[in-house]
Amino acid sequence: MSDRLTSPGTILKRIRDIRPVVHSITNYVVMNSTANALLAMGASPIMAHAPEELEDLSIISHALVINIGTLSSSWIASMHKACRIAKESGKPIILDPVGAGASKLRTQTAQDLVALYTPTVVRGNASEIMSLSPGGGSTRGVDAMHSVDDAVQEARSLAGTLGTVVAATGERDLVTDGARSFFVFGGDPMMGLVTGTGCAASVIVAAFVSMEKDAVAATTAALAFFGLAAQKAIPKSQGPGSFWMHTLDALYSVEPEELDAKARIVAA
Amino acid sequence: MSDRLTSPGTILKRIRDIRPVVHSITNYVVMNSTANALLAMGASPIMAHAPEELEDLSIISHALVINIGTLSSSWIASMHKACRIAKESGKPIILDPVGAGASKLRTQTAQDLVALYTPTVVRGNASEIMSLSPGGGSTRGVDAMHSVDDAVQEARSLAGTLGTVVAATGERDLVTDGARSFFVFGGDPMMGLVTGTGCAASVIVAAFVSMEKDAVAATTAALAFFGLAAQKAIPKSQGPGSFWMHTLDALYSVEPEELDAKARIVAA
Amino acid sequence: MSDRLTSPGTILKRIRDIRPVVHSITNYVVMNSTANALLAMGASPIMAHAPEELEDLSIISHALVINIGTLSSSWIASMHKACRIAKESGKPIILDPVGAGASKLRTQTAQDLVALYTPTVVRGNASEIMSLSPGGGSTRGVDAMHSVDDAVQEARSLAGTLGTVVAATGERDLVTDGARSFFVFGGDPMMGLVTGTGCAASVIVAAFVSMEKDAVAATTAALAFFGLAAQKAIPKSQGPGSFWMHTLDALYSVEPEELDAKARIVAA
Numbered sequence: 001m002s003d004r005l006t007s008p009g010t011i012l013k014r015i016r017d018i019r020p021v022v023h024s025i026t027n028y029v030v031m032n033s034t035a036n037a038l039l040a041m042g043a044s045p046i047m048a049h050a051p052e053e054l055e056d057l058s059i060i061s062h063a064l065v066i067n068i069g070t071l072s073s074s075w076i077a078s079m080h081k082a083c084r085i086a087k088e089s090g091k092p093i094i095l096d097p098v099g100a101g102a103s104k105l106r107t108q109t110a111q112d113l114v115a116l117y118t119p120t121v122v123r124g125n126a127s128e129i130m131s132l133s134p135g136g137g138s139t140r141g142v143d144a145m146h147s148v149d150d151a152v153q154e155a156r157s158l159a160g161t162l163g164t165v166v167a168a169t170g171e172r173d174l175v176t177d178g179a180r181s182f183f184v185f186g187g188d189p190m191m192g193l194v195t196g197t198g199c200a201a202s203v204i205v206a207a208f209v210s211m212e213k214d215a216v217a218a219t220t221a222a223l224a225f226f227g228l229a230a231q232k233a234i235p236k237s238q239g240p241g242s243f244w245m246h247t248l249d250a251l252y253s254v255e256p257e258e259l260d261a262k263a264r265i266v267a268a
Numbered sequence: 269m270s271d272r273l274t275s276p277g278t279i280l281k282r283i284r285d286i287r288p289v290v291h292s293i294t295n296y297v298v299m300n301s302t303a304n305a306l307l308a309m310g311a312s313p314i315m316a317h318a319p320e321e322l323e324d325l326s327i328i329s330h331a332l333v334i335n336i337g338t339l340s341s342s343w344i345a346s347m348h349k350a351c352r353i354a355k356e357s358g359k360p361i362i363l364d365p366v367g368a369g370a371s372k373l374r375t376q377t378a379q380d381l382v383a384l385y386t387p388t389v390v391r392g393n394a395s396e397i398m399s400l401s402p403g404g405g406s407t408r409g410v411d412a413m414h415s416v417d418d419a420v421q422e423a424r425s426l427a428g429t430l431g432t433v434v435a436a437t438g439e440r441d442l443v444t445d446g447a448r449s450f451f452v453f454g455g456d457p458m459m460g461l462v463t464g465t466g467c468a469a470s471v472i473v474a475a476f477v478s479m480e481k482d483a484v485a486a487t488t489a490a491l492a493f494f495g496l497a498a499q500k501a502i503p504k505s506q507g508p509g510s511f512w513m514h515t516l517d518a519l520y521s522v523e524p525e526e527l528d529a530k531a532r533i534v535a536a
Numbered sequence: 537m538s539d540r541l542t543s544p545g546t547i548l549k550r551i552r553d554i555r556p557v558v559h560s561i562t563n564y565v566v567m568n569s570t571a572n573a574l575l576a577m578g579a580s581p582i583m584a585h586a587p588e589e590l591e592d593l594s595i596i597s598h599a600l601v602i603n604i605g606t607l608s609s610s611w612i613a614s615m616h617k618a619c620r621i622a623k624e625s626g627k628p629i630i631l632d633p634v635g636a637g638a639s640k641l642r643t644q645t646a647q648d649l650v651a652l653y654t655p656t657v658v659r660g661n662a663s664e665i666m667s668l669s670p671g672g673g674s675t676r677g678v679d680a681m682h683s684v685d686d687a688v689q690e691a692r693s694l695a696g697t698l699g700t701v702v703a704a705t706g707e708r709d710l711v712t713d714g715a716r717s718f719f720v721f722g723g724d725p726m727m728g729l730v731t732g733t734g735c736a737a738s739v740i741v742a743a744f745v746s747m748e749k750d751a752v753a754a755t756t757a758a759l760a761f762f763g764l765a766a767q768k769a770i771p772k773s774q775g776p777g778s779f780w781m782h783t784l785d786a787l788y789s790v791e792p793e794e795l796d797a798k799a800r801i802v803a804a
Binding site: 031046047048053247250251 | 295296297298300301337338339340341367370371372373374460461462463464505506507508509510512513
Binding site for chain 3: 296313317318519520
């Protein structure tokens, strides 16, 4: 792990002390599971999409997550309003472009949100990330068609151009701001058999980014933390049902010291 | 336990015999988990928000739960319509003012619903309950800022003024109709690390209130039941994931006799 | 098992090889649990309701599931549009008429969808199926009021008239296209204590139907598979919470050979 980055355990400890509030405008499928991931790890979720209350809720939030998994026109309008408010108040925005590349609506919505509000972090699988480039590919639903390796150069370039941290997660995770790039190892293929694990990664990133200014350090730390929790869950699991339950338990029980000892973050 | 109250086990037995239908207009985050809580304990959930079907569904429902956790203007309109229908047909209404105090939209919506329809029971954390008073405080998201103790006087006064039963849940739960007040002991701090445990308490209260005219007896019984289920789950749990699973199992397996033997309901 | 039907294991093997994409426009309550059922068994879920992206998503989908559990007028419009697109491209449509019979809105919506688009399969409990007939009965919420036996004749007649496969699930499941009729044995009464098990059956049917032209064979195979998974979960379970977790694990771990050995499908 680069000694230039704040250690993952240090950031986790801040989360456990402060219990940052993460406001999500997210998809219906993962509202429950991502709220539970945040609570288990020591953060506090708010889910709200009504335009009338976005300003009030921004005041008590430490980060905003925008997840485009089940879009509709009224929710897109709320996403824009929430991003505008977050930008004005300097709150970090984490964008999860679920299914970008699979429909023009998703691709365009994600590209608009990136262009207009420069999220602090964009986290998706390689296909979703690549769809954000002008020459972006197509996506097979929410599954990854491209390897993380394919996406390294594109992610670096995209991050540099847009001024965001890009996290392309998969077998190994790539985190880059264009200048600095890291791989994060961990996790398990079983994560692909539980809905919303990518979305959970995004809200965990949001909690870490809300407690650490260096978004590259925060994002790598968050992914190392989630990957470690998943790895600890695997030996206890008989399938995706028990795996998710044990992952939630591990998000609760992993301590900062264990995270620092086991996180595998290497320069890419 | 006051011998003036119908015993919790007596009401639980009625639920298991009748399987009352609880209609919820609730937030997206907890629809699945609260439906599962109702089914596990022996009741029957309906989730529906379309104004076109509220009258039809009221006919087959034994209670109505209104939960304001993810509001929007069209859902607020449905909540009002459902409350009007429930009032006309004498069905109990249980209001869960999630996040009241955190945004003007939530506070105003909750205050309007209370003023217009006089719910049988209002259940929230201390902060949410206090926000329903004219001098109500502010809330840090869905977390409690005030202790139950702070809220005792205000809850009593609020219940008396409004003519509803008020249940302020927390480390210990307070249930009051203004004249009679009880503390219910049980539960576990782990409940705060699972999303929707408060919302689950509200639907469980609805099932009990639908089977017992004395709403104070029903509400204290429901909270004692849920608290006992949570306490039975704790020794089997390694974190919030397994805790919720074991709580659902305990809602299913706790028998009326055990509930009567272990419920701790004392005059406040 | 009739030797005229493609074996369940053969179809399951295709699913595990191809990982078909099942697009659902479904109710909020079960989005998470049905997505997880599809992923656990080896298929790939998409949830999307925005009219703007239905054509794009149809291209990458192998089947469409319409579930009317939490209707609203805008979602009904999306359901019609999605069905039109699926019909035009020859994709199978699976209709789950949740609560049909319980409200005029649900009954009418289900009858319209059946009449206009002739779904490949309609799966519901006996009450819901019977409500689709002109002389259809009333439903007590999402619970079954009629036995599967009551529904056999009506289901056969309905299937024949409408040209769809009808699956009436309950203690034992009936699958009929009017000409051929089968009972599928398996499952457990505990399934009635977990929300969305019927909805999970529907998405599993969709995955099977997307990989096998004979919709009767595919539907019986899907129900045998789900029933076997549930039966394998029961001995490990202490209640509905652990039951669902173990069912997800079993959807993941049941192999084609075991399914063929244990499926109980008999002519009705």
